[in-house]
Amino acid sequence: xxxxxxxxxSAFRENSVWKQILGICSSxxxxxxxxxxxxMGLGVIFTLICANFTISLIxxxxxxxxxxxxxxxxxxxxxxxxxxFLRVNIPEVSKQLGPYVGLILTNCILMGRAEAFAAKNAxxxxxxxxxxxxxxxxxxxxxxxxxxxxxxxxxLFGFTLLGSWWTRWSIMxxxxxxxFLLAVLIWLINDYYYKVKTG
Amino acid sequence: MPQNHxxxxxxxxxxxxxxxxxxxxxxxxxxxxxxxxxxxxxxRQETFQLQILSLFAxxxxxxxxxPLARISDPxxxxxxxSLYIHKAAANLAAGSSISSDYYLCLAGKDTLGYAxxxxxxxxxxxxxxxxxxxxxxxRIINFTIYEQxxxxxxxxxxxxxxxxxxxxxxxxxxxxxxPQFTLIPENAEPARLKIRQITGASxxxxxxxxxxxxxxxxxxxxHKDNLR
Numbered sequence: 001x002x003x004x005x006x007x008x009x010s011a012f013r014e015n016s017v018w019k020q021i022l023g024i025c026s027s028x029x030x031x032x033x034x035x036x037x038x039x040m041g042l043g044v045i046f047t048l049i050c051a052n053f054t055i056s057l058i059x060x061x062x063x064x065x066x067x068x069x070x071x072x073x074x075x076x077x078x079x080x081x082x083x084x085f086l087r088v089n090i091p092e093v094s095k096q097l098g099p100y101v102g103l104i105l106t107n108c109i110l111m112g113r114a115e116a117f118a119a120k121n122a123x124x125x126x127x128x129x130x131x132x133x134x135x136x137x138x139x140x141x142x143x144x145x146x147x148x149x150x151x152x153x154x155x156l157f158g159f160t161l162l163g164s165w166w167t168r169w170s171i172m173x174x175x176x177x178x179x180f181l182l183a184v185l186i187w188l189i190n191d192y193y194y195k196v197k198t199g
Numbered sequence: 200m201p202q203n204h205x206x207x208x209x210x211x212x213x214x215x216x217x218x219x220x221x222x223x224x225x226x227x228x229x230x231x232x233x234x235x236x237x238x239x240x241x242x243r244q245e246t247f248q249l250q251i252l253s254l255f256a257x258x259x260x261x262x263x264x265x266p267l268a269r270i271s272d273p274x275x276x277x278x279x280x281s282l283y284i285h286k287a288a289a290n291l292a293a294g295s296s297i298s299s300d301y302y303l304c305l306a307g308k309d310t311l312g313y314a315x316x317x318x319x320x321x322x323x324x325x326x327x328x329x330x331x332x333x334x335x336x337x338r339i340i341n342f343t344i345y346e347q348x349x350x351x352x353x354x355x356x357x358x359x360x361x362x363x364x365x366x367x368x369x370x371x372x373x374x375x376x377x378p379q380f381t382l383i384p385e386n387a388e389p390a391r392l393k394i395r396q397i398t399g400a401s402x403x404x405x406x407x408x409x410x411x412x413x414x415x416x417x418x419x420x421x422h423k424d425n426l427r
Contacts, residue, residue, distance in 0.1 A: 032352035
């Protein structure tokens with residue numbers, strides 16, 4: 001596979017959320033505001049790129065018996081780096097995201113890409129795969145967040161779009177709406193891909 | 200069965216590998232944290248001081264004639280904080296929800312109000328807030344939650360301006376009676392002693408009221424013993 005294919009496969013064709021149903025927990029948790037989703041997405045992109053690169057770099061020296069422990073340690077270290085970076089440079093955002101930064105560690109996409117790709121491929125390809133997976137994940141977060149924030153708060157990225165005449169849909173602010181929206185998104189995209197495939 | 204493991208799959212290598220990996224990453228994290236520790240603490244302190252100053256921004260602006268934006272501007276924080284805010288210590292019982300350190304807002308010789316540091320329980324963990332009150336403790340000047348572990352986008356909205364501004368000018372201790380705040384829906388009209396709750400976060404909203412009631416009770420005792 002060439003580099004473009006690696007990126008497109010990781011970001012869209014085999015998107016972690018809508019194709020592999022990974023990272024669902026955080027997709028449900030942070031998507032009621034677009035800013036939170038964007039920051040979470042950027043955190044995951046950074047962690048995926050760095051973790052994939054490191055795991056790929058040491059893949060030939062990593063014993064099979066401890067490889068998952070090593071991957072968890074590497075991912076955990078990069079998550080802590082993201083957390084410290086936010087606390088130093090953007091303390092307001094760090095405060096807003098609170099416990100979710102630490103929860104990047106529990107995102108299945110990170111372990112999924114480490115195990116499925118980085119542990120078997122060259123560092124540059126692994127970085128591209130991590131970037132693609134991260135962007136694909138962030139796009140899903142932002143898509144769901146845009147609907148939830150718009151209908152739930154009448155705003156996008158905190159900027160009010162729907163005035164006081166708009167009756168806020170409380171369900172959109174709460175977790176169940178993320179379930180419904182994610183299910184609809186997965187359904188629509190898979191249906192589209194199925195139609196493309198069967199031509 | 201013949202033992203045909205390579206060194207990489209032997210018993211010692213994985214242990215050495217994990218040990219080395221742990222040392223490297225813990226070293227990197229320790230170094231990064233140590234180099235950032237000072238900045239993190241400064242950020243925390245500045246945010247805290249700005250929160251206290253912001254609580255009294257309106258009152259100070261009315262009293263001194265300084266523009267509101269100038270008082271709340273982080274660039275002027277150190278000047279105005281040292282000029283108007285003074286730290287003091289109260290004699291509080293152990294286990295109190297109010298910190299013994301409290302803050303006086305002084306304009307010349309006049310006390311404009313007090314700010315107390317409160318602690319309470321939220322849905323997921325401890326919440327810390329600042330309550331600014333008039334010198335006779337009869338009215339809330341301002342209130343804010345500055346530290347919490349609530350759900351982002353739900354309970355964490357206790358820090359939003361619309362929620363905290365509802366407490367401004369609400370009664371606190373009238374004839375030593377503790378205010379009975381009640382929650383109303385988020386889209387309802389605000390009223391005296393009625394607090395609009397956060398949709399989807401009724402436990403957090405209720406926790407804030409519990410925190411305030413508890414603080415009011417403790418301030419009533421403190422008021423009796425120390426302030427009169």
